[in-house]
Amino acid sequence: MYAYVIRRLFSGLVMLIVMSFATFLMFFNGAVDPVRYTCGKACGVPGVLERNRAMLGYDDPVPVQYAKFVKGVFVGRDFPDDPALRKSAPETIARCDAPCLGYSPKENSTVTSMLAERAPISASLAVAAFIMWIAFGVGGGIVAALYKGRWPDKLIVGTALIFYAFPTFFIGLFLYKFVAIKWELTPQPVYTAFTEDPVAWAMGLFLPGLTLALFYIAGYIRLTRSYVIEAASEDYLRTAKAKGLDKRTILWKHTMRSALTPLITLAALDFAGLLGGAIITETVFNYQGLGKLAVDAATTWDLPVTVGIVLTLSTIVILANIIVDVLYAVIDPRVKLA
């Protein structure tokens, strides 16, 4: 088991290195000059672009910039990296401690601090949505399976499909504009940190979480339903039933154990994906999470932030995959660690 985990971690590390370099190459060799975003109209003033480019370190060859980036990940960096300025005006230097993912001149902030500020918002949203979709998705799927072919099954699956058919932005805008603003059924969704006010935190997450959850619920209902039905038809369960085991034990101890394995994989990956931010939902509800940060960075050509987010999300997904693989083996002993 330990050897397996170490192997997976090593391969994940290699993937991250390759991905970081590719991302760096792609973004820093693009058709857009990011320095233009530092001066607007005044870019036409002689020497401005060159001076700003030098201050940001964008005049270095990409491999040199990448080497500095990697160095920053391990030992941290100073921005601007100007020894003369550090000596004459140290208060103006922004220190980016390891693991430093760069510095955004547009936001005047280190990428890691921006990610750290935004991550709790996306994580909160992911947790809220996860709880809702697991509760209603898996629960609904089990009920649908138990009433296979009867009206509860049709009602649950049909209703879920209706929500699944609508795009997330539509559901989000509908909930925001009608449920919160027009009908005033809920408070307007505003993010409050859990540490500030847990109740406001939960209330604020309700509509955005529901928006996300409604998209996932339909899929989970159908999957859970089919897994449960499939598992229930296994020979060993028929045997258990024939031996007189009660229905509850058959369902929760035997059927669900078998049906849960693929669901855990899917749920973990979906949850990991959401940790990286829900772009549409965060944009609709103006939640300043990682998804909104990613959109803003991409649309304003904020390359350091874009690179930082890509790497962070990659890390999350890779780690989630490793965890899922390990969990697989724990839940289902039939899975071998190759």
Place this chain on the structure above:
Amino acid sequence: MNRTKASSVIALSAVAVLGLSACGGGTTGNNNGDTGATGGAATAGGDLLYLTKRPAEHLDPQRMYIGRDIFTTGRTVYRSLFQFPAGEKDATKAQTPIPDIATEVPTSSDGKTWTVTLKEGVKWQDGKDVVCEDFKYGVSRAFAYDVLDGGPFQYPTQYLDIPKDKDGSPAYKGPYSKKGQALFDKAVTCKGNEITYKFNKPWGDFPLAVAGLRVFDPYREDQDKGAKNNFVIFSNGPYKLDGTWTKGKGGKFVRNDQYDPKTDEGTRQANPDTITFEEGVDESIITDRIVAGAGNDANAITDRVVRPPSYSKVEPLKDQTTLVDSPYVFYLVPNMSRVKDVNVRKALATATDNEGWVGALGGDKAAVAATSIINPSLPGFQENPIFSKIPAAGDPAAAKKILTDAGVKMPYPIKLTYQGGDPTLDKAMGVIKEGWDKAGFKTSLDPLTETYYDIVNKPNNDSDVFQGGWGSDYPSAATVIPLLFDSRQLSASQVGNNYGQYKNKAVDQAIDKAALITDPIKAGEAYSAIDKTISEDYGYIPNYIQRFYFIRGKNVTGYEQTEATSMFADLGTVGVK
């Protein structure tokens, strides 16, 4: 001014442009009758809510370049030497500087040396006096534009009498490196409560620039942490920031107990007890929230225009809406290095359907056809005799005749490059194409996204016409014509803001002469004359002026939009019930 940065954004993003609802230059006859509804006399107290989609990029005074932010902070947390009067309905007076921290608005006999005397008793939020050295330090920060990027640093760095290095940049590099500090200390001097600025050429617009930008604002050296202070506000105005400002979320202003209204000229009424800024809210959500008016949304104002899909919701609330012209003029620019025949350019201008364009944008609540690159609200503006003769809907038949008479082979291929990505803009460009094609052109639309600005800045690009948008940096055409058409900004590697690569020595010379005129009206007339010369060359084609259709909450009082704040809601007069 602030109009300014918005224009740069415009240049960078036409999409953003259409979403911009910055300033406005409402002029006589341009309002729809809604303007002037103030919601009743304002009284002190209450909590004002400021809803916006667009986050402030900078709150550091030397880095601010967006009109909305310049005037919002200017009425609340930042004071300068001069200001524009609040609530002034007369456009000329509204754009005439009055004293703020200065005892008076001085004059300069040669336009090169300006001495300003400071009032006593103006304090920072920690109780220390605002002194001459704070002003001197503030403007010195503009020279560190590599550390503090984004601001209108070109004005102090180009005008202050400081030698230039070989690359054209000032020999003084700002207060952080202190390179060339002695040179700066000669150009800006303090003597007691008098500060003197020495310029290398006459600058009659200096008071306008001070009142219309924040780059000459004071800054406390002991509070300076360079770029790290981007969202730090150290106030000397009637409000101060409560806690921190979070980009995309906003912040809250509360009263500053160190502010003494006796030191002000009475323009900052500072009515609300608190002002909460909520950023990142979508335009349609803002409209819906204000229409619904629940809770604090009834106390809300915004800088975002009502978009066409929401017109029907807003129309019943006439006493809560205003419609004014913005200071932003949009235009098309023929690439002079490719479209060399003036008859072809004339035919393009003649066939341009600005009326159809306005319709595509949403009608007269969204825009109005323009007849000049100079906004009519600017002092000294005179009607453009060339473009005002062309019907707003264009005249493709007349344009075809121009091409025929000139012996131009038709169809004449035209590549129209613009910043795409917005269906509304694509639709509007389709209107332009239709008119041009009727006249004998074969127009190909070339929508670009993020690469737009990089492409148009290449002197050897293969586009025939570009789209641009511009607003003056402060109320003077001196921040329009020279910046867009002075050929001396062209180089082998970039075109600056002169996208069409327009070159006319007579225009360059006239720009130099106009710069020496200190009377703002006469200067405006001189720039209008230059505009006429450029129009005779068809160096640009006026397109439209964006309009600001704003809604405010039902509890908002003392609501004013004037040229003094570039048609943004004036926080100096506003209150809530």
